[in-house]
Amino acid sequence: MNQAAVAGRPLGAAVIGTGFIGRVHARAARLAGATLVGVGASSAAKGATAAEELGARRVYLTPDDVASDPQVDVVHICTPNALHLSYARSALAAGKHVICEKPLGTDLVEARELQERARESGLVATVPFAYxxxxxxxxxxxxxxxxxxxxxxxxxxxxxxxxxxxxxxxxxxxxxxxxxxxxxxxxxxxxxxxxxxxxxxxxxxxxxxxxxxxxxxxxxxxxxxxxxxxxxxxxxxxxxxxxxxxxxxxxxxxxxxxxxxxxxxxxxxxxxxxxxxxxxxxxxxxxxxxxxxxxxxxxxxxxxxxxxxPHGFSDCFALFVEQSYAAIRGHWSDGLxxxxxxxxxxxxxxxxxxxxxxxxxxxx
Ligand SMILES: NC(=O)c1ccc[n+]([C@@H]2O[C@H](COP(=O)([O-])OP(=O)(O)OC[C@H]3O[C@@H](n4cnc5c(N)ncnc54)[C@H](O)[C@@H]3O)[C@@H](O)[C@H]2O)c1
CATH class of the missing domain: 3.30.360.10 (Dihydrodipicolinate Reductase; domain 2)
Structure with missing residues (x-):
């Protein structure tokens, strides 16, 4: 997904995992002008509830589901840590930009694999060290x-x-x-x-x-x-x-x-x-x-x-997501x-x- 492909239109975002931090991501994505296309969940029932609450249209149950959705430009991975690798790997392979929660994987081997895949892909791949x-x-x-x-x-x-x-x-x-x-x-x-x-x-x-x-x-x-x-x-x-x-x-x-x-x-x-x-x-x-x-x-x-x-945690998150999206459009900022x-x-x-x-x- 290159910069030209997203020029002049809202980004399509998917949020995988809609617990505490997934909801923070969903709000920040909206603030930054994205369309929340779908949410990922551990079951269809949980996904349907979260999609309704967050105003998303689709529910994804596997990494392939979201990787194959042409309306998704950027995947936010907000699941328990053990799922970060499979979701991020599939999304990058499908040409999607990724915002993956920390820790990047469950160990250094997983984190290094994702670092390498992100580098090779040339896609934007960021981690919310939002402080x-x-x-x-x-x-x-x-x-x-x-x-x-x-x-x-x-x-x-x-x-x-x-x-x-x-x-x-x-x-x-x-x-x-x-x-x-x-x-x-x-x-x-x-x-x-x-x-x-x-x-x-x-x-x-x-x-x-x-x-x-x-x-x-x-x-x-x-x-x-x-x-x-x-x-x-x-x-x-x-x-x-x-x-x-x-x-x-x-x-x-x-x-x-x-x-x-x-x-x-x-x-x-x-x-x-x-x-x-x-x-x-x-x-x-x-x-x-x-x-x-x-x-x-x-x-x-x-x-x-x-x-x-007061400038709070949500403001930090909003800035982080806004600047991740700006990078997707080709504008990198200091400290991303x-x-x-x-x-x-x-x-x-x-x-x-x-x-x-x-x-x-x-x-x-
Ligand atoms: N950057 C930060 O400041 C920050 C803050 C909190 C959490 N985190 C990170 O975010 C991630 C999630 O943490 P949390 O506190 O939101 O946890 P949480 O338990 O509140 O939410 C996790 C969500 O993932 C869902 N989930 C479980 N299995 C799934 C599956 N197979 N497919 C899709 N969704 C599934 C759960 O139902 C739940 O809604 C963790 O990696 C954590 O380290 C980062």
């Missing part, structure tokens, strides 16, 4: 790249949720066949690492991880699925860092927090308070509100609501996360699992 679309994240990136923090030598933080606390969940995430081997780290640690590499342009070179299934599993043994991951990080630049990833921290809903400490200043981004960036110096602390005059050009480029109106970034995240997850099983540092 990149907070203006405060872009402001942090501009501060780092503009040298205003000095030399960044320490990067640390955490990503904490509590939806697995209490042990009552029946989610597919608990089934390794549907989820993959890593649970919390692949699910949300991948976001934290992507954000850190995106902001700094630095790369995680080595990791040393301890995983825990606490409070249900084999605490501290590194066996079983991780509800918790603690990871030491060594970056290519020589910077060091650490992160704590948990889905069992009561009261924490979506606390992605990261601090970049430089020789001159430190910057902090907090996803639960995303409308400002904290900037610390030896003699002053400054809060940079989103949308302030003098904000970095790259922050202004993703600032879509005036200050005073692709299958290369999805495979990169899978490589970090893979290193974390290897490190936890042998104990000690391993290369990514």
């Amino acid at each position: 990149r679309y907070y203006p405060s994240v872009r402001e942090a990136r501009a501060q780092v790249h503009g040298g205003r923090l000095g030399r960044v030598g320490l990067i640390h933080g955490s990503y904490l949720q509590d939806w697995l606390a209490g042990g009552a969940s029946t989610s597919w995430h608990l089934d390794a066949a549907k989820n993959g081997r890593s649970r919390a780290f692949a699910d949300i640690g991948s976001h934290w690492c992507d954000l850190v590499e995106f902001v700094t342009g630095d790369r995680i070179r080595r990791v040393s991880a301890v995983l825990s299934g606490w409070p249900d599993g084999d605490a501290g043994t590194g066996l079983g699925a991780d509800n918790v991951a603690t990871v030491l990080l060594a970056f290519e630049s020589g910077a060091v860092g650490s992160t704590v990833i948990s889905q069992v921290s009561p009261g924490r809903k979506n606390r992605l927090w990261v601090e970049f400490d430089g020789t001159d200043a430190s910057a902090v981004f907090d996803q639960e308070s995303p409308d400002s960036l904290w900037l610390g110096r030896r003699d002053s602390v400054t809060i940079i509100p989103r949308g302030e005059s003098g904000q970095a050009e790259q922050a202004a480029a993703v600032n879509i609501v005036p200050p005073g109106h 996360p692709t299958f290369d970034d999805g495979a990169r995240a899978a490589a970090v997850v893979d290193a974390v699992l290897r490190s936890a099983s042998i104990g000690g540092f391993v290369a990514v």
